[in-house]
Amino acid sequence: MESLLADLRTARPGTADAELIAAIRRAPDLPEQAIAALLRHHPTLPAFSGSWKFRYGLRRSLAMRQTSKSSPHLRLAAAVILLAIGLPTMVIAGLPAAQLVLNAFAIGLDATGSRSADVALNLFLGAILGFFALAGMAVTGVGLWQLRRYLRQR
Incomplete structure (x- = not known):
């Protein structure tokens, strides 16, 4: 992807990256172009067979780069x-x-018949x-997950 984008940057100087990525995405022979660009920039790599996993990964990375993401500050x-909601709730409850x-359990260990209601009430509450x-x-777990995503994106 980076190799193909670098080739297009040299071929079309002054064009925005979003336009270049859109042009790459519209190309009908995208995987073949990407493989050729990768081999031009890295001649020591073995030639790819063009497997479906490589094509899928390439299209997925292109789609992620082209779609506009929400603001990282919102995350x-x-x-x-x-x-702020999860931690106090977890501690307070x-x-x-x-x-x-x-x-x-303490009441139940020395319980007589009269204390069984106390045990049940304590267990229920x-x-x-x-x-x-x-x-x-x-x-809290979802908050930590969002924080991790923010730190990765930044």
């Missing part, structure tokens, strides 16, 4: 918002959930708070 803002479950803690973990 950073989304990551910060998701982390997770710590009481763990405490309730531990209390239920711990399960609900545990669900919210897991949701906070999921939101």
Whole structure:
């Protein structure tokens, strides 16, 4: 791809890269042109067979370069918002959930018949708070994923 783009830059000086990429994309014999350009710029490489994987990868990289991406700052803002929601939710719900479950086990170890309702209530509330803690973990995970994508794109 880079070799083909370099050939077109020398053939058409002053043309924008987006126009060159669009011209490359419209070419009917794109894989063959790309293979020839690659061999011209790197003569020590063995000749490609033009397999479907190479063609697919070439078209995919061209499509990614041609499509306009959203602003990377928007991705950073989304990551910060998701982390600002997910981390506190995970901590605020997770710590009481763990405490309730531990209390239920502590009550259950020396439980008589009168304390079984306390055990059930603690386990039920711990399960609900545990669900919210897991949701906070999921939101935090998506926020970290968006942050990683932002750092890769930048």
